[in-house]
Amino acid sequence: MPLVHCFHSHEQKFAGLSDVSISEDIPVEGDIAVPVSSRGTEDEFSTLDEPVKDTILRDLKAVGNKFVHVMYPKKSSALLRDWDLWGPLLLCVTLALLLQGGSADSKDDGGPQFAEVFVIIWFGSVIITLNSKLLGGTISFFQSLCVLGYCILPLTVAMLVCRLVLLLVSSGTAGFIVRLIIVTASFGWSTFASTAFLADSQPANRKALVVYPVFLFYFVIGWMILTFSPSS
Structure with a gap:
């Protein structure tokens, strides 16, 4: 009897746990263009059964589609609904590499600049996201990071063009x-594209x-690009 009584007491203690559920308003992870058929029954197609090549190509296509949304900004939920951090990471690394080796001080080989650019971009994105949440924004943390990261694309393209200009034209007026x-x-x-996605x-x-x-945030990145000069 004491054992039965103990069992019933524990059952009553944890009975309320069955009502606990994760709110649908809190996105756990992004959905990078998962095929519609994978959302059906278990007998239908699943991404776990597809070749790795198809998975990589599908995700790369999804990242490319988000790049198109940034270059042609309009009110769309694509970057918010199917968020990912692969595109922002790629843009951040590319921009940091393009800014590598530029220094006004000839004694500095530009080594720490990669880490500096990396920290500025991600730390700035986190601060903006926290500011948005504190002001009552309905966007999730990772959705905001996704939008801010993808909208660096125009500045990354500008950095590439500026490096070509520095190679072809002397660094004069x-x-x-x-x-x-x-x-x-x-x-x-970049500013217009990010506000178009985050405004609502x-x-x-x-x-x-x-x-x-x-x-x-984008002004600081633009200033780093504008003041970049290859170290001699």
Whole structure:
């Protein structure tokens, strides 16, 4: 009898755990264009059974589609619904590598710059995301990181073009003007694209407080690109 009584007491103690569930408003992970058929019954196609090549190609296609959404920004839930961090990571590493080796001080070989750019981009994205959440934004943490990371694409393209300009044109007034125009255009594009995706997730009376840190974030990246000069 004591054993039965103990069993019933533990059963009553943990009876409420069956009602605990994860809210649908909290996304656990992103969905990178998973085939519709994989969401059906267990007898249907599953991504676990497909070849690795098909999985990689499908994910690369999904990342490419998000790049297209950034270059042609419009109000779309693609970056929010199917978020991932592969694209932002690729852009961050590419931009850091392109900025590598540029230094105003000839004694500095530019070695730490990769880590500096990497930290600035990710730390800035986290700060903007936290600011958005504190202001009452409905977007999740990783969704915001995804949008901010993908919207670095125009600035990354600008960095590549600026490096080509520095190779073809001497770093004089003409070269600086050309780079200024390119960086300004890419800065405006990145800011516009990010706000187009994030605007609807923010309270109407606090959108300016959310957009301002985004403006500063892309401005700092644009300034690093504009002031870049290859070390001799």
